[in-house]
Amino acid sequence: MFHQYYKSIRCFHAVARTGGFTAAAQYLHIGQPTVTDQVKALETRFGVELFLRSGRSVRLTDTGERLYAITQGLFGQEEEAMQFLHSAHKLKTGLVRVGAVSPPIALGLARSFRSAHAALELTVTIGSEASVLRGLQDFDIDAGILAEPDPVAGLHVVPYRRERIVAVMPAGHALAGRTAVTLQDLAGEPVIQREPGSKTRDRVERACAQHGVALHCVMEINSREAILHAVASGMGLSFVTEIECIPLPGLQVVPVDEPLLSIDYSLCCLAVRKERPLISALFSLALGGG
Numbered sequence: 001m002f003h004q005y006y007k008s009i010r011c012f013h014a015v016a017r018t019g020g021f022t023a024a025a026q027y028l029h030i031g032q033p034t035v036t037d038q039v040k041a042l043e044t045r046f047g048v049e050l051f052l053r054s055g056r057s058v059r060l061t062d063t064g065e066r067l068y069a070i071t072q073g074l075f076g077q078e079e080e081a082m083q084f085l086h087s088a089h090k091l092k093t094g095l096v097r098v099g100a101v102s103p104p105i106a107l108g109l110a111r112s113f114r115s116a117h118a119a120l121e122l123t124v125t126i127g128s129e130a131s132v133l134r135g136l137q138d139f140d141i142d143a144g145i146l147a148e149p150d151p152v153a154g155l156h157v158v159p160y161r162r163e164r165i166v167a168v169m170p171a172g173h174a175l176a177g178r179t180a181v182t183l184q185d186l187a188g189e190p191v192i193q194r195e196p197g198s199k200t201r202d203r204v205e206r207a208c209a210q211h212g213v214a215l216h217c218v219m220e221i222n223s224r225e226a227i228l229h230a231v232a233s234g235m236g237l238s239f240v241t242e243i244e245c246i247p248l249p250g251l252q253v254v255p256v257d258e259p260l261l262s263i264d265y266s267l268c269c270l271a272v273r274k275e276r277p278l279i280s281a282l283f284s285l286a287l288g289g290g
Contacts, residue, residue, distance in 0.1 A: 011038035013071040100145035165261035176252040190236035195222040207260040
């Protein structure tokens with residue numbers, strides 16, 4: 001029933017708030033006769049007197065005071081909602097949720113975004129490619145950072161950054177002192193590999209196959225952090241993207257002279273959401289647009 005009297009109650013509230021029918025008309029951007037008619041219709045319909053009228057001045061009756069106490073909460077929330085929407089449009093409030101397969105790349109983006117939009121909230125979730133895609137499709141996250149994702153219907157994907165793959169080895173290894181190595185230098189060395197399906201493992205195996213290099217895999221570990229600790233403890237050599245290499249005692253990073261050893265990371269969101277202000281702002285910043 002409320003919607004039937006919304007205009008009349010809105011006009012009543014404006015008169016009570018501004019102290020007059022003319023001021024209320026200006027506040028609502030409508031004609032003064034309309035305000036007068038709407039308030040009169042409300043009084044007539046419910047048989048009440050809401051204002052004491054004396055010339056150009058008006059004063060709330062007791063009934064009017066009690067109704068105004070109600071409409072202050074009602075229309076105060078409406079105004080608060082509009083202020084919130086205006087703030088969100090101007091990127092003064094809101095939450096952006098990012099999912100990623102790479103912690104350092106995600107945190108680098110988060111740091112830049114927080115610096116540019118300090119008033120906005122940001123959450124970062126690290127997971128597998130499958131979990132990031134599921135988060136996007138279930139609307140649990142707004143944007144994702146993926147390593148060379150396969151085409152997915154309805155997914156908006158833009159190139160974000162390329163990271164080179166480096167070799168990691170124990171500091172005392174014979175090759176650890178070099179400024180760079182080739183894949184041929186690593187033939188026959190004990191290598192700790194990521195699990196099948198890993199983009200890093202895929203790139204290394206492709207490059208080795210192209211150069212006819214056979215790697216001696218002695219262990220598979222599904223965690224880059226665990227691999228780094230295993231290498232630092234002398235269990236073998238391995239490969240990681242340079243940005244994801246955490247410095248550890250006993251660990252040496254050596255560049256590999258091989259252009260195929262790199263991974264391209266992409267920033268993704270659902271295509272239907274790419275124009276949303278917060279998501280658009282994240283993409284714009286990531287792609288150098290500010």
